[in-house]
Amino acid sequence: MNNQNKEMTINTDQFHKDGYLIVKNVFSEQEIKTFREEVYKQFEIDKAKGLAYTLPFWKVTADFVHGDLLSKEILNHILLDERILKIAKTILESETLVYFGDSSYQIGVGSNGFHRDNIDRSNLDGPDWKGKYTLIRIGLYLQDHKNYSGGLKIRKGSHKNKSGEATFVNNEVGDLVLWDLKTLHSGNAVRLKSMPNFSVNNAFIEKSIPEFLRKQKSEERISLFMTFALKSSHLDRYINEYTLKREDTKIHAKASVYNMDVLAKAKMKNVEVVQPLS
Secondary structure (H helix, E strand, O other): HHHHOOOOOOOOHHOOOOOHEEEEOOOOOHEEEEHHHHHHHHHHHHHOOOOOEEEOOOOOEEEOOOOOOOHOOOHHHHOOOOHHHHHHHHOOOOOOEOOOEEEEEEEEEEOOOOOOOOOOOOOOOOHHHOOOOOOOEEEEOOOOOOOOOOEEEEEEEOOOOOOOOOEEOOOOOEEEEEEEOOOOEEEEEOOEOOOOOOOEEEEEEHOOOOOOHHHOOOOOOEEEEEEEEOOOHHHHHHHHHHHHHOOOHHHHHHHOOHHHHHHHHHHHHHEEEEOOOO
């Protein structure tokens, strides 16, 4: 069954309370299977273009690429999927979104450890914490993380406070996860076979847990991330203080080249594409 015909439940109150949200059954299992195949095809293209690179982490590696999802010929349709855009528009309470090249895909297992994605990560008196924050990140995980390692952990309410209760985000195949950039979160979460709901909140201890103690899924971990925003001083500051000041994000932006067709599709769907380096 194609989940595009189902009514999605987008609980904005829950998002604003906890700083994150799971939207259930956004995509069908067959769509997720297709996305996995498309990611592998796109990765071969990106390797041939010299855009792929591997980062080593503790006992694991993950594959990344330069260039955002909108610039990927096979994957850009995912970022512009009406269901994803509807979720972002509902949470941000606007019929128009700003997309500024902040998206990526990843194959493999990366790092963990709680952190924020905004500019004022430790200074809770900084500008990010004044007024309505207008940037959200969306994660599409192409495998089950309700029952297996590799998913996301969140500290509930930490988009409004210094910290919060650590909890697993129990997303299943076809679900979409989104969070406020100010929310403390940790990727690649480890679930223990003996205690799958016990959260190990020390990053060093968590990454040191032996493989035989982890509840692992056989299929390779694939994740896609994308950020949407509204026009605001928060967005301007994020672009100026993050996108344009880090060498890796500038390389990523330079590799994000869009054709006219994809820009026209974005415009038709009320997505304003901002190119920070143009």
